[in-house]
Amino acid sequence: MTTRNKPCPICKKPRTEEFAPFCSARCRDRDLASWFNDSYAVPGRPALPDELSGDSSSQED
Numbered sequence: 001m002t003t004r005n006k007p008c009p010i011c012k013k014p015r016t017e018e019f020a021p022f023c024s025a026r027c028r029d030r031d032l033a034s035w036f037n038d039s040y041a042v043p044g045r046p047a048l049p050d051e052l053s054g055d056s057s058s059q060e061d
Contacts, residue, residue: 008015008023010030015023022028034040 006015006021007013008027009021010027011023013023015021019025019028022031
């Protein structure tokens with residue numbers, strides 16, 4: 001399997017099957033913390049204020 005040859009995306013050490021795609025619980029937790037702290041972002045257009053209000057009844061199909 002080719003995915004085992006890829007290194008841990010956090011520290012670049014060899015990944016383990018138990019924590020894939022990371023090498024350890026520490027790197028897995030660092031990645032999760034980055035998501036929680038908004039260090040990562042999915043590209044796209046900025047949301048409009050109406051979209052942020054959470055009122056889904058105003059959206060048209």
